Amino acid sequence: MFPRCFMRCCILFATVTGDLHMNDADYIEQAYSESIKQVFKVFFHALANAGSDTQKEEVAERAFKVGVVLARKVRDKALEILP
Numbered sequence: 001m002f003p004r005c006f007m008r009c010c011i012l013f014a015t016v017t018g019d020l021h022m023n024d025a026d027y028i029e030q031a032y033s034e035s036i037k038q039v040f041k042v043f044f045h046a047l048a049n050a051g052s053d054t055q056k057e058e059v060a061e062r063a064f065k066v067g068v069v070l071a072r073k074v075r076d077k078a079l080e081i082l083p
Contacts, residue, residue, distance in 0.1 A: 024082055032075040039067035 022030075046060035 025079055028075055028078045028082075032071055035071040035074075036068065039064060039071060042067070 043060055043064035046063065047057060050056035050060060
């Protein structure tokens with residue numbers, strides 16, 4: 001089903017955070033949160049590197065919006081298909 005290393009990581013995370021009773025929805029929400037953090041970091045760096053180039057800023061803004069919408073869609077779909 002899942003690779004052993006994935007399961008070990010989940011157990012380690014639960015042990016470190018003190019939450020051994022997380023359910024699938026909790027993991028999905030956590031993954032969503034991490035995805036949003038990554039999208040934000042990319043957006044931050046893209047804006048920082050854009051300087052005064054408004055075209056680069058617009059591209060960064062569109063990419064950020066697409067990333068957030070996609071993360072939401074995946075989260076919602078994953079929660080929807082859970083038994």
